[in-house]
Amino acid sequence: MSAVNPTADPVVVVGGGVVGLCTAYYLAAAGLPVEVVERRRIGSGVSRGNAGWVCLSHSTPVPAPGVVRYALRSLGRPDSPLYLRPLPDPAFVRWLWRFWRSSTRAAFRRGYAAIAELNRDTFGLFDGLREAGVDTTLTRPGMVHAFLSPAEARHHLAIQREMADGLYPVPDDITTGAEAHLLDEALSPAVRAAYLVQGRASWTRRRSRVPSVRHWPRLV
Numbered sequence: 001m002s003a004v005n006p007t008a009d010p011v012v013v014v015g016g017g018v019v020g021l022c023t024a025y026y027l028a029a030a031g032l033p034v035e036v037v038e039r040r041r042i043g044s045g046v047s048r049g050n051a052g053w054v055c056l057s058h059s060t061p062v063p064a065p066g067v068v069r070y071a072l073r074s075l076g077r078p079d080s081p082l083y084l085r086p087l088p089d090p091a092f093v094r095w096l097w098r099f100w101r102s103s104t105r106a107a108f109r110r111g112y113a114a115i116a117e118l119n120r121d122t123f124g125l126f127d128g129l130r131e132a133g134v135d136t137t138l139t140r141p142g143m144v145h146a147f148l149s150p151a152e153a154r155h156h157l158a159i160q161r162e163m164a165d166g167l168y169p170v171p172d173d174i175t176t177g178a179e180a181h182l183l184d185e186a187l188s189p190a191v192r193a194a195y196l197v198q199g200r201a202s203w204t205r206r207r208s209r210v211p212s213v214r215h216w217p218r219l220v
């Protein structure tokens with residue numbers, strides 16, 4: 001990076017979602033003048049409507065072996081966790097073909113490794129934001145992974161163990177039946193198996209506020 005010149009024209013960040021705001025924050029923290037341009041309200045995009053998880057154990061890429069079969073089974077079920085809306089368009093078929101070709105074990109491992117590497121400093125960075133005055137509301141309750149069948153739970157736990165690769169603790173086995181419901185009382189009665197990934201999994205509550213932050217960009 002070239003030397004910082006605080007008298008230069010401002011860096012303009014387009015979009016006041018979590019990505020734009022973090023970019024702007026760290027640019028400002030580095031001493032650069034920054035302006036954020038937002039067409040609606042700050043934090044009104046997808047950053048407002050997500051689940052709030054900050055969670056390495058949940059960072060698996062979507063393209064994975066078997067995912068196209070899973071998606072095809074969900075055709076006609078828009079409430080499926082992964083739903084493809086079929087379009088009578090050769091472009092859709094081409095996309096599906098390419099997606100299927102990318103859903104290999106090797107591509108999945110590469111994708112996960114890239115995400116894990118990106119996430120390595122995440123919790124430290126959240127601590128830094130808190131020290132700077134941002135109320136991130138970050139807590140670390142762990143994450144319960146819940147399944148409709150023990151077989152599915154074991155399959156996912158095996159993937160999880162392989163992916164964790166020492167980065168975060170993974171339980172030895174799944175929990176089934178009534179015991180699974182002790183992990184989280186909010187689980188649906190349909191859940192038959194679950195496991196808890198402790199420690200690294202974290203989440204933020206929606207109600208976050210930004211009081212006296214040391215370095216803050218200008219919002220336009």
Ligand SMILES: Cc1cc2nc3c(=O)[nH]c(=O)nc-3n(C[C@H](O)[C@H](O)[C@H](O)COP(=O)(O)OP(=O)(O)OC[C@H]3O[C@@H](n4cnc5c(N)ncnc54)[C@H](O)[C@@H]3O)c2cc1C
Nearest residue numbers: 015016017018019020037038039045046047050051052053
């Ligand atoms: C249902 C759901 C659940 C999710 N759950 C999680 C989760 O648990 N954990 C997690 O890490 N991620 C989750 N995500 C993903 C996460 O929310 C996004 O990756 C992240 O919020 C993207 O942030 P962003 O700043 O790129 O986009 P946005 O928050 O959408 O910000 C983009 C901003 O740019 C503005 N903009 C766009 N164009 C212009 C323009 N031309 N001029 C000015 N402003 C413009 C928009 O108005 C918007 O405010 C979830 C996503 C969804 C949809």
